[in-house]
Amino acid sequence: MVGDETDSRNPYESFEDNPYRSSVDIFTNESVLKEDWQPEKLPEREAELDEIRNALAPATRGVNAHNLFLYGKTGQGKTVAIDHELALLQDYAASQDDFNLSVIKTSANNQTTSYQLCAHLIKEIRDSRKKPSGIDQQSMFDLLYEEISDLEETVIIVIDEIDAIGSNDELLYELPRARKNDHINDQWVSVIGISNNLQFRDNLSPKVKDSLYDSEIEFAPYNAEKLTSILERRAERAFIDDVLDDDVIPLCSAFAAQDEGSARQAIRLLYKSGELALNHGNDTVSETHVREARDILERKRIEEGMRSLTTQDQFALLSVVALEIDGETPARTRQVYQKYKSIVDRLDGNQLVERRVRDHLQSLGMQGFLLAETRNTGIQGGSHYRFELKTDLEATLDILGEDTRIDDVVSDLTEIATAKELT
DNA sequence: AATCCACAGGAAAATGAGGTGA
DNA sequence: TCACCTCATTTTCCTGTGGATT
Structure with missing residues (x-):
């Protein structure tokens, strides 16, 4: 009886036929390849660690730590490096009676001004859920000093993605000088800023540069060689011996080095390649898997970006898509704007002025959805942009069609596009 | 080489959505 | 409720630009 019951629940002849059972093994320790895995060692960044x-x-030694500014593109180990050194420093502090340390670590992500960042810091220090708001900027700063005075003698504030606050940088001026200005008396406050944006540094106001820039450390992009050694170290722990073809790691490194030189990207690529091999039932990871993985990741990146577009960005993108289908790209801002007006009209949306649509088009260009080429053709043209779609037309229509506000127009466009393809 | 077109893009002001404490 | 905050987005107004044309 029991046997019968088991049979009715298990349509497969035996355990070997269960679809979850993989015929091949690729990974020994997959978690090493996950985003949140922290390496203990950073041999490729020894020099930077020393500087930190x-x-x-x-x-x-009982005085201020230097204010510090780390900059470099994403996936260069900035955050890992600072975490590593701060952990060592905290260990040391714990072993010393006369050295008391508070480390506040936060990300300025989504905090677009000094005011918001300040509120965010207060929230972090209080460990509360709500950001204070509704008071003027100076009161907000004062509130922050109050919170800081409850901390230990040495305070280190780490602000990741500090470039989010743009040019609104008063807080960065205030904090390092808090002691000088008598806002804080018995404490040493220093700031560590981490930025992905290399231009951010140049856009800071001179007075901030002056007070914040004791030291700055640049994390130059990893070259293919360094990426290779990083990947080899990870691969050794993550994969079964000898499942990787010889050219897999160099290829992953090369792709990542060509792009951003990001270790994160290289690891993602390696991980995806391994997964693909596993899913295909191959017992080794080969170059084909890497190439396939790259295509998949690239498409995913675009999809994600496209889903988070604002309505106006979508209108602008849609205008270019429509022109693309009509075969009228590359198109000038003027042309795009005409199209834009008719689309917005039809969708009963908010029609923006041309100047603004130009900004939207440019931001789409920055995000990699459009190819925005600026050129100057003299007396007939003057200087102008020419826009065309950079992403795959079909995929773009697919993704835009998910939005119910605009799917009307999208489905029409899709129809036209498919009709054209048939002729 | 001077001009000039047709646009680029900077700056400031306006707007409107979110919030505050009294 | 009111008066007042911040702040992203948008409009308005303006100056800057570079090569084809003269």
Whole structure:
């Protein structure tokens, strides 16, 4: 009886036929390839770690740690490096009676002004859920000083993605000088800023540069060689011996180095390649898997970006898509704007002025959806942009069609597009 | 080489949505 | 409720630009 019951629940002849059972093994420790895995060692960044250590060292001698600014593109180990050094410093502090340290670590992500960042810091320090608001900027700063005065003698504030606050940088001026201006008396406050945006540094106001820039450390993009050694170290722990073809790691490194030089990207690529091999039932990971993985990841990146577009961005993108289908690309801003007006009209949307649509088109260009080429053709043309779609037309229509506000127009466009393809 | 077109893009002001404490 | 905050987005107004044309 029991046997019968088991049979009725298991349509497969035996355990071997269960679809979850993989015929091949690729990974030994997959978690090493996950986003949140933290390496213990950073041999490729020894020089930078040294610099960080030198900048933090004064804290152990009872004075200010240097203010520090780390910049470099994403996936260059900035955050890992600072975490690593701060953990060491905190360990040291714990072993010393006369060295008391508070580390506030936060990300300025979505905090677009000094005011918001300040509120965010207060929230972090209080460990509360709500950001204070509704008061003027100076009161907000004062509130922050109050919170800081409850902390230990040495305070290190780490602000990741500090470039989010743009040019609104008063807080960065205030904080390092808090002691000088008598807002804080018995404490040492220093700021560590981390930025992905290399231009951010140049856009800071001179007075901020002056007070914040004790030391700055640049994390130059990893070259293919360094990426290879990073990947090899991870692969050794993550994969079964000898499942990787010889050219897999160099290829992953090369792709990532060509693009951004990001270790994160390289690891993602390696991980995806392994997954693909596993899903296909191959017992080794080969170059084909890497190439396939790259295509998939690239498409995914575009899809994600496209889903988070604002309505106006969608209108602008849609205008270019429509022109693309009509075969009228590359098109000038003027042309795009005409199209834009008719689309917005039909969708009963908010019609923006041309100047603004130009900004939207440009931001689409920055995000990689449009190819925006600026050129100058003299007396007939003057200087102008020419826009065309950079992403795959079909995929773009698919993704835009998911939005119910605009799917009307999208489905029409899709129809036209398919009709054209048939002729 | 001077001009000039047709647009680019900077700056400031306006708007309107979110919030505050009294 | 009111008066007042911040702040992203948008409009308005304006100056800047670079090569074809003269």
